[in-house]
Amino acid sequence: TSELKKVPIPRRGVDYRGKIVLAPMVRSGELPSRLLALHYGADLVWGPETVDRSMIGTTRRYNSESGTIDWTRKPSQGSKIPPGAEVKDSIIYRIHPEKEAGKLIFQIGTSNPDLAVQAARLVAADVAGIDVNAGCPKPFSTHDGMGAALLKTPDKLCAILEALVANIVPEFEIGISVKIRILETAELTETLVRRLVATGITGLTVHCRTTPMRPRERAIRGQLRMIANVCREAGVACIMNGDVGSRDEAMKLTQEFGVDGAMIATQAEKNSSVFRAEADGGLAPWTDVVKQYIRYGLETENKFGNTKFMLTQLIPGKAPVYREISPCKSYTRICEMLGYDDLIERAREVDLSLDIDPDNAGKK
Ligand code: FNR
Structure with missing residues (x-):
């Protein structure tokens, strides 16, 4: 058997191989949802996408009441605060430093290498990895060139990943990853993935739907084996996403398609015990x-x-x-x-x- 090539995993980073993980979900991936997924056996958890500009300018502090680390900012000017009311800072990002230690991946929404590095720097010492969202199809993301818009601007996407690899990895010793969707043809996807895996990232998640596909449409597996092969050749871990229902199903699918791990969103949002193997009790009521x-x-x-x-x-x-x-x-x-x-x-x-x-x- 030939030795497995691996882009080196930084000392404080994680190897995504063999992991069944909670997907990034705005609203549904806040701290208690992530702790719930970990409770039921998720190997890693992604935080909800946080846009670089909303992170930049926040203050980090330990909150002794909740046992959390919070990144907060003053309410934006123009927000309505009744006269005499106490002005509470808004919490932009909240983590549990012990329960999420070594397990939390911060996902960033960005279309600019400098802003991405500035935002990542604020959390990098407290998380196990930084992931770039290159899959969100919603206009609020794509109109600013973020999310799935990055799939159409591969130069920019690669520049963002390279800037994070150059500026975050040596100092904080965690890995950089990216989450993409498949493109219309296998050839287009292959060209993109070959470029992405050469940027120094340690993980790539592929949501097996194209950008125009709606969540109800079944995920497409046709390109998966090819993507897994390109990733393996480059030594980058490949995580599959899209219509993965449970840990047991994930184990079967990863074997079938030769990918390294799987990510679950919708089914975990409904019942986080999907991360528990049948052998350990399976789905909880x-x-x-x-x-x-x-x-x-x-x-x-x-x-x-x-x-x-x-x-x-x-x-x-x-x-x-x-x-x-x-x-x-x-x-x-x-x-x-x-x-x-x-x-x-x-x-x-x-x-x-x-x-x-x-x-x-x-x-x-
Ligand atoms: C998402 N998804 C998503 N993706 C991402 O990269 N960043 C994000 O912040 C979000 N937010 C989000 C919120 C909610 C409520 C849902 C349902 C989905 C997409 C998600 O991570 C995943 O790629 C898709 O849902 C496909 O996986 P499933 O649902 O088929 O397991």
Whole structure:
């Protein structure tokens, strides 16, 4: 057997080979969602895409109440603050320094090498890798040349990756990776991937859909073996993404297509225990997953609106309590409604800490 070529993995970085990982998801990939995925066995977690300009200018601080590291900034000028109200800094990025140690990949939205390096520098000492988003098809990303727009400007995408490799890797000793989509033909994809794997990156994730494809359309596997081969030749780990349903399915698919790992988004958003192997218990009932999620939400004092949103993802629409979520106006009410008596004391504390009235019954 020939020896496996590998772009060297920096000392504090991760080898993406053999990993089943949580995908980057705006809103659905905030801290408690990532802790939940890790709880159920995700090997690595990607944070939600964060745009370079929103990161630049933030202040890093340790938050002793939530046990987190927060990057915060003053509310932007022009935001409406009632006279006399306390002005709270907005949290741009939040991580758990112990529970996510060595497991968290920061994903950056960027179309500019200098801004990418400036933003990456702010978090590089606290994360295990920096990933560039070259797959988001939404106009808010692409109109600025970010996300999937980078697939059409390979010179720029390579310049961004090379700048991160040159400026972040030696100083912080973590790896750089990129997340792309497939292009219309295998030839076009191959040309792009050959360039990307020569930039010094250690990982490449391919979402097996083209940019115009909608999430409901089935992922296309036809180019995957070729991409895996190009990556292997260059010594770069290849992670597949798109319609991967569980750890067991991921293990089969990675074998079948010769890729190094797999990334799960939608199915993990619905039930994070997809990361647990059948042999270890497999999919957990939503009731277990929701309670564990609330524990992490309370532990990290997650934004209440985000917690409520995630509950509507994790609780099946058919469950009777589903309709009871939206009227709840506090963590205390949520815990009462779900019957989590053991969490109510902590819920009251968190409500007060977040300036939420715990007794707001929400029935106005
Ligand atoms: C995403 N996706 C995504 N991709 C990315 O690179 N950065 C991001 O911030 C986001 N945000 C995001 C939010 C939500 C709610 C969803 C559902 C998806 C895309 C995601 O990472 C993944 O590539 C696709 O969802 C395909 O994987 P699945 O869903 O088929 O497992």
